[in-house]
Amino acid sequence: MYTLKAFLARYETLKGALEIFPTATLIQLPQGIGMIPADGFFLRELELYYQGGTKVTHPEYQKFSPSVHPDFERLIVGVEKLALHLSQHRIVVYVEATFTGGYGGHITMIWENGRCAGKPGDNINEVLRHLKVVPQAGLDEFDTLGLGRHRSTREWIPGGKS
Numbered sequence: 001m002y003t004l005k006a007f008l009a010r011y012e013t014l015k016g017a018l019e020i021f022p023t024a025t026l027i028q029l030p031q032g033i034g035m036i037p038a039d040g041f042f043l044r045e046l047e048l049y050y051q052g053g054t055k056v057t058h059p060e061y062q063k064f065s066p067s068v069h070p071d072f073e074r075l076i077v078g079v080e081k082l083a084l085h086l087s088q089h090r091i092v093v094y095v096e097a098t099f100t101g102g103y104g105g106h107i108t109m110i111w112e113n114g115r116c117a118g119k120p121g122d123n124i125n126e127v128l129r130h131l132k133v134v135p136q137a138g139l140d141e142f143d144t145l146g147l148g149r150h151r152s153t154r155e156w157i158p159g160g161k162s
Contacts, residue, residue, distance in 0.1 A: 004098040004106075005038040005074055007083065008131060009092045016086050025157045029145045031133055037156040038074065038094070046078025071120050071144050072096055078118075087111035093127045105110050140152045 007014060011034035017024050024042055027035045036042070047065060067075045073096055082094045097106035106155070107129045110117040121127060128141035136144045150156050 001151065002097065002104070002148070004095060004097045004147065006156075007036040007038065007079075007086075007087065007092060007094055007130070009090060010035060010131065013086055013090045013092060017082060020049065020082075020085075027156060029147075031145070033131060033133060033145055034126075035156070036148075037153045038079065039154050039157060042101050043074060043076060043078065046082060047076060050078040050081045068110070071122060072109070075109065083109070083111040084114055084116075088114045091117075091130055093131065095124055095127065097124065 008029075009016070010068070011032055014026050014034040014036055017036055018026055021042070023045065024036050027037070029035055044129060047136055051065065064075050067073060068077055068080050069075050075096070079094055082096055086092045092111045093108060094111075095106060095108045098104045105122060106124050108121045108124060110121070110127055110130060123145070125135075125141040128145065133141040133144060135141050141150065
């Protein structure tokens with residue numbers, strides 16, 4: 001099984017999230033791209049900060065506030081508000097991907113210049129091109145950034161477990 005829920009943008013863009021959420025994990029990827037994994041603990045912080053949140057004791061298993069878009073599992077109000085905040089004069093992407101036994105899919109949302117830049121997409125490589133990722137020879141944008149390196153969102157976080 002493969003799962004990823006994360007913010008992606010230029011590394012410098014995502015550094016702004018650390019000012020608000022010092023416990024967020026910002027990961028340096030190739031080509032100047034940064035990623036903040038949206039694990040349950042970070043999503044809990046977003047809920048508490050942006051809307052008072054719900055009391056969540058087991059964030060990896062409990063439901064959060066409803067997703068603001070029906071095609072996403074965890075595009076909660078806090079995810080949207082952070083993306084709007086970080087995307088002032090920049091591009092910020094939120095992705096969700098789940099694959100099990102070769103089946104699954106991904107969904108993406110782009111914010112640019114402080115607003116949502118359209119409808120959800122279903123191609124991570126396409127949104128990575130918006131971030132100016134150039135694929136290495138024989139690889140697509142996803143593999144160029146090494147996004148398949150870990151099998152779950154939580155594994156990207158130091159000390160994280162699947």
